Amino acid sequence: MLVLGLQGSPRKKGNTRFLLDRFLEASAGIGARTVMVDASRRNILPCRELTACERKGFCPLRDDMEDDIYALITEADVIVVATPVFFYNMTAQLKALIDRCQVFWARKYRFKLKEPGIAQRKGFLLSVGASRGKQLFEAIELSTRYFFDAVSAEYGGSLTYRGVENVGDLAVHKTVEKEVEKAVERIVKPLTMRKRIIFACRENACRSQMAAAFARYLGGDKIDAISAGSKPVEKVNPVMQAVMAEKGIDLAFARPRSLDKTIDVHRPEMIVTMGCESACPNIEGVETINWDLPDPAGQSKPVMQEVCTEIEKRIRVLTQQNK
Ligand SMILES: Cc1cc2nc3c(=O)[nH]c(=O)nc-3n(C[C@H](O)[C@H](O)[C@H](O)COP(=O)(O)O)c2cc1C
The missing domain is CATH 3.40.50.2300 (Response regulator)
Incomplete structure (x- = not known):
């Protein structure tokens, strides 16, 4: 039972990392194995649109996707996308990882193959942004939903926080820990049973x-x-x-x-x-x-x-x- 966190912030101890750490700790606390992939600190080449994935079902680029990230996505029962808002979208580092998952899209829709974990895999979104605009998380949510569909994960909801800017802002937020626990209880717990x-x-x-x-x-x-x-x-x-x-x-x-x-x-x-x-x-x-x-x-x-x-x-x- 693997909960995989995809961490998009370039900050080592930023708000996104704080939020994802809480989610993974709460998941580990109820018996799940957890792994975090820190997109900024991994070797992930952006998609070069060679279209090999659509023709052959594989990506010819050689990097950490090939090394372990594709395998972790396949093994995961829960995939958590975690990112700050950068210009109303996810960070470039996380987007590079997600674009490279076009290979899952191709294998699913072009080659008509099914992931073994399709029956139970869930996806969850965590995000933070500095401003308070109504549409702040809309683009991230849309990209994330489309990513979850490609990797055969059912969208299980999100926790998003506005007005969060400096390192440490989320750590003093009054309700975040309780809200993460509730989400883990709903998304992860049934899978641990x-x-x-x-x-x-x-x-x-x-x-x-x-x-x-x-x-x-x-x-x-x-x-x-x-x-x-x-x-x-x-x-x-x-x-x-x-x-x-x-x-x-x-x-x-x-x-x-x-x-x-x-x-x-x-x-x-x-x-x-x-x-x-x-x-x-x-x-x-x-x-x-x-x-x-x-x-x-x-x-x-x-x-x-x-x-x-x-x-x-x-x-x-x-x-x-x-x-
Ligand atoms: C390049 C860049 C672009 C940003 N764009 C936005 C934005 O469009 N809207 C917003 O509310 N915050 C924006 N922010 C602020 C971050 O979302 C905010 O500081 C967040 O808390 C950072 O999370 P982190 O600590 O996990 O990196 C931006 C920050 C950076 C560095």
Whole structure:
């Protein structure tokens, strides 16, 4: 369960940062994992309109988007856009990040692929501005809504503060902390109540990736699914990605992750293992199921398709049992 904050202010300790920190702290306080991406301090190239994303589904620019930001967006259950008003819009740094998400737009609308997290992903906007004009946040809200649509997040509302100019202004605001807590309670809390399941295999390149993606896609409102591997490889299997794309599910930005680390940050209520062999975890008090599934890595595409269909079938049963 990841709450991802996209921080747009260039100030290190500015009002936006104060607001986003409160949101992320309150989320962590109720059990969510939180990550903040500070757009000003990351290497994010502005979109060069090469249109490769619309033709090929990928952005050829190499920077932090490719390194981890696309993967974080894909993993997130809640995406928080946080920005000060700069000339009645968001900051250029945050806008660069958002423009580079055209690749999500292309994969969704041109390639007709669905994000596994589509059923439950929420978006929330935090913003501050110095003046008090009625339309102060209108442009930011419109851009943010359009961004949320591209990354398949349902717009869950906003908290915006006028008359906030100097560093520290928001820290003395009387109602902000209560309002953030209320928003977190409404947006984040229901997602922390889902059953936490880890799907584990050895490399986290094929079987467990497919299982977690189906679990999110088919039962993400009830199941908080994540996958991991006892010996994670560098990249997920491209044949697996192609087979999942045939099912309409997009795993373009999925990354293998370590089982040990995942268990630490994502304490599960259930573990479904499928071939992590002697390294399969056995945690006291945690329900563990073993699925006997052949390893499709290095096999032909039909073998991958067969394993994929079998996993989908099992996930349909699992999600029914956990409704
Ligand atoms: C380049 C620039 C443009 C700004 N444009 C606006 C604006 O159009 N309307 C407004 O109300 N405040 C504007 N501000 C003020 C900031 O929104 C305000 O100081 C805010 O509290 C800064 O948030 P931060 O501390 O998170 O960076 C602008 C500030 C800068 C530096």
